[in-house]
Structures are given as structure tokens and as C-alpha cells.
Amino acid sequence: VQLVESGGGSVQAGGSLRLSCKVSTLIRSQYCMGWFRQAPGKERERVASVYTFTGRASYVDSVKGRFTISWVNTESTLYLQMNSLKPEHTAMYYCAARPDVVCPSDAGPGTFNYWGQGTQVTVSS
Numbered sequence: 001v002q003l004v005e006s007g008g009g010s011v012q013a014g015g016s017l018r019l020s021c022k023v024s025t026l027i028r029s030q031y032c033m034g035w036f037r038q039a040p041g042k043e044r045e046r047v048a049s050v051y052t053f054t055g056r057a058s059y060v061d062s063v064k065g066r067f068t069i070s071w072v073n074t075e076s077t078l079y080l081q082m083n084s085l086k087p088e089h090t091a092m093y094y095c096a097a098r099p100d101v102v103c104p105s106d107a108g109p110g111t112f113n114y115w116g117q118g119t120q121v122t123v124s125s
Helices: none
Strands: 003-006 009-012 017-024 030-040 045-051 057-059 067-072 077-082 091-099 117-123
Touching: 003 091, 009 091, 017 030, 017 091, 017 117, 030 067, 030 077, 045 077, 057 067, 057 077
Parallel strands: 009 117
Antiparallel strands: 003 017, 017 077, 030 045, 030 091, 045 057, 067 077, 091 117
């Protein structure tokens, strides 16, 4: 399974970006898909995750109401719509996947099998 992110860039505070993560393999079974971010000098943290079988999503509190994660099965693509961006959202964003029958809201990065190369998001004030 290969994951390729795109859609990062530089925006001003208040702007929006939509990240995409194309999955190379047709996912037929249940997967937990997630977006993570890592800012310089900080640990990688989960932003949002979604269970492909049900579409049920969960978010870290700091992005609730601003970010929306979605999985489009016909496109084999994971999206992250980010609105009302702030400078503190600046980070490298990664998508990740693991085959599973559950997708808990506290799934940490160490529990995911497959990772993309990351896409940089920079928000200026």
C-alpha cells in the first residue's frame, strides 16, 4: 500500500487548504485512515481519522469545527479539508493507514502501518 499526499502550500491565516492522499491499492476491506502532523521540534500527532467501512470520523479537539476528514472509496483517496487556518497549524502533514476493524479516536502514530511522504502546510499571520 502506497500513500501519496498533495495539496499542501502556503496560505495566510484564515485561509483554507484541502489535502489529498491517494492510495495505490484498492482498499476492499476495512481500514483506519488518518491524518497526522509534525511541527519542528514536536512529536507527530494525530489530527483526524476515519474508518473506511462506516465513514465515522474523529478529530483532535483543536481542529474540531475547522477540519473535515473524508474517505472517497471510488477514488481511493483520503481528504482533509482545512478551514480558518492559523499559524499554529503550520506543520508537515502525513496520511497513514492500517487494516483494522476499529478506528479509535486515540489511535497513535505508532499503530499505523503505512505512511505517505508528507506535504508541508505553512500558515502566515
